[in-house]
Amino acid sequence: MADSQSNNAWKFMVMVFVELICAVDVVSAQIRYSVPEEMEQGAVIGNIAEDLGLNLATLSGRKGRLVADYTKRYLEVNLENGLLLANERIDRDKLCGPITTCVLSFQIVFENSPEMYRGEVEIVDINDNSPSFPESVVLLRMAESMAPGSSFPLESALDPDVGKNAVSVYNISPNEHFCLKVKFVDDGTKIVQLLLEKPLDRERQSSFQLMLTATDGGSPSRSGTARILITVLDSNDNAPTFAREIYKVSLIENSPRGTLVVSVHATDLDEGSNAEVRDTCGKGTAVSMAEFNLHI
Numbered sequence: 001m002a003d004s005q006s007n008n009a010w011k012f013m014v015m016v017f018v019e020l021i022c023a024v025d026v027v028s029a030q031i032r033y034s035v036p037e038e039m040e041q042g043a044v045i046g047n048i049a050e051d052l053g054l055n056l057a058t059l060s061g062r063k064g065r066l067v068a069d070y071t072k073r074y075l076e077v078n079l080e081n082g083l084l085l086a087n088e089r090i091d092r093d094k095l096c097g098p099i100t101t102c103v104l105s106f107q108i109v110f111e112n113s114p115e116m117y118r119g120e121v122e123i124v125d126i127n128d129n130s131p132s133f134p135e136s137v138v139l140l141r142m143a144e145s146m147a148p149g150s151s152f153p154l155e156s157a158l159d160p161d162v163g164k165n166a167v168s169v170y171n172i173s174p175n176e177h178f179c180l181k182v183k184f185v186d187d188g189t190k191i192v193q194l195l196l197e198k199p200l201d202r203e204r205q206s207s208f209q210l211m212l213t214a215t216d217g218g219s220p221s222r223s224g225t226a227r228i229l230i231t232v233l234d235s236n237d238n239a240p241t242f243a244r245e246i247y248k249v250s251l252i253e254n255s256p257r258g259t260l261v262v263s264v265h266a267t268d269l270d271e272g273s274n275a276e277v278r279d280t281c282g283k284g285t286a287v288s289m290a291e292f293n294l295h296i
Contacts, residue, residue, distance in 0.1 A: 030118045030119065033046045035123065036124050037125060038126060039090060042086065044083050045086060048082050049082025052108070060079040065110075067106065073087045074087055075104060084121075090123055092125050093129065098162060100162050106119050127218030128161070129160045133226035134155045137226065137229060154193060156189065161218070165217065167214050168221075170182055170212065170215075172228075177200065179195050179197055202234050210227070211228070
């Protein structure tokens with residue numbers, strides 16, 4: 001019984017081996033082309049007959065045809081001259097997205113024949129897209145008390161192109177307070193952050209307008225921009241101040257009640273509730289406090 005099972009196993013292995021050999025024999029040759037994306041409809045990719053060593057009479061007489069597993073007919077073969085043609089304009093970015101190597105596989109088969117030729121057309125990316133940001137204007141609000149070294153995340157630029165034609169460099173317009181920090185992630189994406197280098201002072205500069213630029217690595221390169229509008233929020237970092245440190249006033253001793261003695265004015269460089277000034281009289285003798293009133 002064991003010998004019978006062993007023989008059956010060997011027969012199965014032999015059958016599989018023979019089938020694999022036959023399958024290999026069916027594929028007579030393979031060919032690969034490389035063309036840029038966006039070729040015009042009808043553009044010549046290559047000469048199938050010449051490159052595979054096929055006779056034109058054989059190609060047309062045996063009713064050779066191109067088959068592929070993609071839904072659109074991107075490729076076609078002219079049986080009269082053996083040329084492989086682009087059946088429509090091919091947009092690599094739509095066809096393969098972020099995949100670096102974009103390949104269209106096909107087979108040349110013949111009617112009533114197991115003979116088959118395999119082929120591939122690599123669609124090479126061209127730098128036909130400029131980087132763009134999700135938002136053309138980025139609004140940021142920062143407290144002036146923010147410490148140098150603080151960072152603010154920014155959205156990365158988008159570019160359908162791949163490889164060297166993808167986004168390569170980020171830059172920001174020259175300024176004294178901010179710079180860019182770019183981190184590289186394992187999957188190749190870049191995380192962009194706005195880094196505060198110098199302390200903010202709202203009283204000196206309450207807002208900033210910066211230009212963020214993303215540039216790809218193509219030749220010639222393409223770029224896209226976004227404006228960064230920064231509003232500096234007030235911190236209560238200023239004390240109210242009077243126009244003078246000391247006010248000296250002379251008053252006639254028989255001045256009637258209600259006489260204006262002196263007018264003082266205090267200001268605060270902060271804004272909003274931080275700039276509201278409340279005046280109070282300092283402590284004096286009981287007599288002096290009884291003689292004078294503060295009017296606000």
